[in-house]
Amino acid sequence: MIVGVHPLAGFDKLLHYRVPESLRGSVVVGSLVRIPVVNALKLGIVGEIGPPGDFPVERLKLIAQVVYPFPALPPDLLGLARWMARYYACGLDLIIETMIPVAVRRGAGLKQEKLLALATRLTADDLATLERRAPQQAKLYRFLEQQFRPPAKSLVLSRLGLSAAVAAALIRRGVVREETRRIERIAYADDHATGELVAAQPHRLNPEQQAAVDTVAGNLQRDAFGVTLLHGVTGSGKTEVYLRAIDAALQTGGGVVFLVPEVALTPQTVARLRSRLEAIAQGQRCVVWHSHLSEGERLDGWLALATGEARVVVGARSAIFAPVQNVRLIVVDEEHEPAYKQDETPRYHGRDVAVMRAKLARAWCILGSATPSLESFTNVEAGKYQLVQLTQRVDDRKLPFIDVVDMRIEAMKQRTLPALSGRLVRAMQDRLERREQTILFINRRGYSSSMLCTKCGHVEECAHCSITMTYHRSDEMLRCHLCAAERAAPLRCPKCGAPEIRWRGLGTQRVEEAVRRVVPRARIERMDTDTMSRKNRFREVLASFRAGQIDVLVGTQMIGKGLDFPNVTLVGLVDADMSMHIPDFRANERTFQLLVQVAGRAGRGDRAGEVIVQTFTPQAEAIQFSRHADFAGFAASELAIRRAYHYPPYRHLIHHLFRGKNPEKLKFFAEHWAKLVEKTFGDRVELRGPSASPIEKIKDEYRWQLWYFTNAVTKVVPELQRLREEFAWPDDLTQVLDVDPVNLS
Ligand SMILES: [Zn+2]
Ligand SMILES: [Zn+2]
Incomplete structure (x- = not known):
């Protein structure tokens, strides 16, 4: 038997080996094996079975070891690896290393313990004989007979004061048998908090949700590849639809991958999701998969999936590579999230890879969002994806109205550039009186290096690329970093002639100080990457915010995702311009997504919510369409621009x-x-x-x-x-x- 192996040794090549007689039964395509490469043993994945073209077979070396008795990469993952290598211009060895966790590649032994179980029951006569001839063996037998489930061998022997030889003798007689159990380390096993997005008990579905579930269940029956875009307004109960769809997929006997953006992976959400999924899978384990797992946890989860012991994985981006057997359904929640893109090699997009894996596995894929990416939306328009919509919130409440404050007028009134408008200050004071909570978002993703006129809202753009030009302070130049066009930075606004054209964004710290001045009695907490560097700080702050110990939470988008605070009735977006004028053709799309998602955070409890957005360009379409969460309107207007400039999703x-x-x-x-x-x-x-x-x-x-x-x-x-x-x-x-x-x- 000859196999072609992709070595994991720092180069991308297929090497051929012979398989020794003793290993023949356990080598399949996708097996993780140890092979000699030059003078060392390296890991590799069996990529094909069959001889090489012209190399003399007798000179091939032998495979040294098969690490696991099951494939480390099921066929759909091996196919996916090959597609990714081509699509993302990356070595196949690097892709395979990304797919198989370090702990698994090390072939780390399982943490195991031995159990003793009765293999057969003795008759009274036989037991009497055993008592006479080997009283110690009889003692062990009688103990085991009383146990509800097989106890650990080491524990029993030390408790009864017996040697291992006593157990061995009973095993030889065929009376007792030894079993092996893996000791599992389960992530977040002890972490069960309440009040998250995932309901502990299944809700009754409203008619829209039920129709969505029926559609997806019908798709699963067809046993074919396809993609459904689940477009549901914020609070429309998408998670409940996912869970029912997962139920349907498990009932077909298949496996499920459930992807959520990394930011949403708070322990509480995960714990809740897992307990719901385990209820659906009838007590079967649901594996949790994300970047903060210990090696042991990851290995355990991986093994449970690769052996078919578990059939559901929930996790961030890289969970798409979990070795789930016979994948029937892949769910990508918040599919528009940039967090799905990996920013180091291999630079893959989790959502796109999910669609491709579904295709290779002939499975169904659900992409869900309140603000779908324009990429996915155009696939619906082109007839490639199915569209399912949820237009109502589960509690039937209206979406909060977005109140837009024109900061040009505000700057004129206050005769300076304020961080907070009068409108926002009054709303915050009002919330403090009513003992309700406020979240202030500051958008720090942007550059402060664009040129924005604070008098008229004019922004300097590249005429060829329709993106904001970048202001280079060192030589007072404006440059387009797409096409390299450049010109001298203007001293006055080219549109209105005002000298106020060099506006820099606000930092979280400045906003925090401004809040302290206007609501001095409020308990304020700031949350950004600077203040959140300490581990667990993020969770602590969210917990005390939830407990009502904080009145105003000031922070970057990191506080917005997948969190649900019923007592928050005011959300302020301090500088919408920062996201709108980053030099990126997706700036409008990101702003629209941000506004709609932020608005969805307000008023989820039984009180109505209010959203205040401060901007120098209130007429911008991203802002106008977001006021009524009008996705269709926004998509139509934005896609016209993308088409005109030949931007993605058209190229x-x-x-x-x-x-x-x-x-x-x-x-x-x-x-x-x-x-x-x-x-x-x-x-x-x-x-x-x-x-x-x-x-x-x-x-x-x-x-x-x-x-x-x-x-x-x-x-x-x-x-x-x-x-x-x-x-x-x-x-x-x-x-x-x-x-x-x-x-x-
Ligand atoms: Zn101007
Ligand atoms: Zn340009």
């Missing part, structure tokens, strides 16, 4: 980053490379750049970038990859390819 975008210490050399090679690409396949890709990155220098390294626009990623990426491997890059230059980036920075 794919690939980012090529060049990094190095020597700026001249960097520029030279980036330009040289761009010319080569243009010459080789300029007819299939549109190039923009190269240009300096919006952040030109990080940790003493300069950064240049190049953009490729194309309709055919699967054709263009392998060609780019081949050209990249042949190109003579200097040693001190690093370059990174990112397919379908979610941020243009």
